[in-house]
């Protein structure tokens with residue numbers, strides 16, 4: 007068993023070796039003098055080292071288990087466990103930095119999958135698809151819009167929520183009194199069109215007024231919590247406004263109605279990023295339909311005199327619960343007050359005859375406010391209380407599979423009643439297949455790669471899109487760099503990227519090799535994964551482009567990532583050199599991409615880290631990035647053995663009070679062996695050796711240079727910080743105390759024991775506090791993910807790392823030997839996972855807890 011572990015304690019090269027341990031006798035006097043000097047120098051180092059070890063003991067009262075030292079590696083029999091300090095002082099201590107090399111397939115906790123899982127197959131009838139018993143014409147939509155939807159946007163029939171909302175919200179129907187509305191339906195069910203179509207239909211008739219042009223000001227405002235979402239909504243508005251403004255049969259524009267219609271109804275986007283002056287100029291010209299993020303909007307309401315918003319008729323708060331979660335409550339209250347103030351000012355000016363406004367405006371028509379969300383949490387109910395007056399609650403109930411009659415899709419009641427009812431419904435689309443795999447921490451990274459390989463291979467035609475959710479920005483950056491840089495073999499191809507040569511390639515192990523000019527010039531010409539880059543090719547996932555997205559990236563970069571991942575819009579030609587042409591793509595992202603984003607044809611969502619905030623609600627939003635508008639999709643979660651209870655917990659939460667009656671939601675467990683076998687192939691247990699090779703490739707990448715090592719360590723620490731932010735009601739499943747931190751380090755391709763990682767990162771933190779960002783965008787990522795831990799690589803790490811290729815090879819050989827031995831064991835009826843977790847546990851968990859909470 008011990009063959010799978012080498013825990014090299016941090017020792018200096020200068021520690022006394024056996025050779026110099028005693029006083030040298032005999033030989034030439036020069037040799038004796040030299041030996042004496044060296045012994046003296048090493049003794050001084052030893053003292054220094056023992057001080058460090060004492061400190062380690064202070065913070066780590068528990069002795070390390072199964073510590074092995076360099077000489078013990080050559081022995082067949084394991085040595086008894088010894089405390090770090092003892093090992094450090096040992097004269098036989100290895101002249102190596104701290105490292106842990108352990109086999110992937112040993113010392114993992116035993117995994118017991120539920121024996122009888124109520125596996126509910128995804129429904130054949132998608133719950134968020136267009137319904138086949140209704141038409142847009144039948145619901146009262148204007149013929150121009152109907153034909154535009156059908157001919158240009160391939161939207162032929164309404165979805166359930168559209169069928170439910172349009173009769174209540176379209177101005178031409180009997181229900182059209184301007185009441186506030188709360189729209190709730192599943193992810194991907196078409197809520198955006200549910201409010202945009204009524205807005206456009208309401209404003210369209212103004213086209214026939216003689217005075218109308220865009221200087222009328224802003225008549226509709228849509229607020230979205232993130233820039234990405236605001237941009238996406240703005241794109242949909244623009245697509246709708248491209249509609250033909252005359253009837254299909256009115257070729258020459260002879261129809262009385264159509265000839266009068268002008269293109270005054272334009273949309274605009276305010277999301278920051280542009281200068282205020284530029285935005286003010288846009289607002290002065292007039293933007294009848296405005297899409298904005300909350301902060302920027304409030305700023306202009308308060309400070310831009312030329313922002314003509316007094317006649318605003320529609321206010322939409324999209325992704326209302328996220329708006330609240332991100333702390334925009336005050337901003338929204340400010341916006342509501344600001345709009346009211348502007349309206350009163352405009353009305354007063356008209357009454358007093360001081361207004362330059364054209365006459366004929368119906369000032370009595372009240373503004374209608376719409377709140378929109380796939381889930382309703384308490385915070386949204388609070389917002390509804392502030393923003394809505396006597397609202398209608400509109401939601402689409404699920405259509406029963408066998409029910410051929412027209413279901414009662416319309417639910418209209420007081421908000422409170424509806425909230426009570428809807429709080430039980432947190433259901434994802436019925437056609438979405440939800441699976442989870444329990445992976446021991448050490449195997450997480452290879453499990454992720456295996457899963458991605460399988461999902462991509464299934465989409466044989468190429469163009470498969472997968473979103474992977476990771477807990478924090480540092481971890482996204484690390485995994486993106488890792489996938490972009492790691493390759494099998496020691497001299498494979500350099501990673502491809504969309505930027506110039508990688509500066510980190512000139513650092514690290516090859517640095518001293520100044521004689522090899524050819525290698526250096528090759529390195530210089532290699533492409534770089536720069537700070538701003540978002541696109542990388544992955545040697546371990548052929549034909550796949552890996553993108554990254556998180557709130558710490560500049561807006562333009564985030565947009566570029568989304569655009570690249572989404573690929574070309576229908577019918578658009580892609581330049582041959584573009585990676586988006588037909589290749590598959592993987593988006594590594596934080597929760598910033600969890601809400602509202604409508605990325606076409608996402609085949610699967612993988613939750614590599616389960617949500618630290620938002621619990622089941624966040625889970626439902628994340629998985630809702632696939633299986634949209636009736637399409638199929640898969641949701642995978644990678645769960646640690648200590649988190650196994652999460653699967654039943656989240657199902658119960660999604661099921662709500664309906665759980666006793668009918669089970670509509672289920673998560674199917676998939677054995678890890680199946681995932682690895684499918685991902686790495688081979689016969690029998692061959693996948694173990696292949697997974698090991700992949701893990702070693704990752705570890706080699708981390709060891710390659712200091713920048714990579716710093717990225718890995720930063721990600722590891724930020725991950726722990728994020729993990730510690732799970733709310734108290736989830737601590738029984740997600741507690742840092744339950745994690746085997748050494749195994750966790752392995753999932754960040756680190757060979758170092760956690761003590762070493764933490765010590766080095768703490769040292770680094772002191773020097774790199776500046777990298778800690780307080781930007782708003784950071785807030786949008788996992789709250790525990792700040793780069794306080796020095797997660798941003800800032801040049802060379804002060805940390806030593808092993809660049810001794812002989813040592814690496816030796817370690818790899820040992821690891822492979824263990825895998826082979828394990829394979830033999832399996833054939834003899836042994837199990838892949840062993841229950842003994844005594845491999846090593848060098849860190850006191852209390853200390854780590856303090857560390858992740860920033861009290862260390």
Ligand SMILES: Nc1ncnc2c1ncn2[C@@H]1O[C@H](COP(=O)(O)OP(=O)(O)OP(=O)(O)O)[C@@H](O)[C@H]1O
Pocket residue numbers: 136160161162163164165168191192193194195196197198199379380601602603604630634635
């Ligand atoms: N009637 C329809 N028929 C077909 N596709 C539709 C229809 N209505 C909307 N869609 C498409 O469905 C997708 C999802 O729509 P939308 O983004 O509005 O969903 P949503 O309910 O807002 O989801 P989320 O809660 O995740 O934000 C979009 O690509 C949209 O173009």
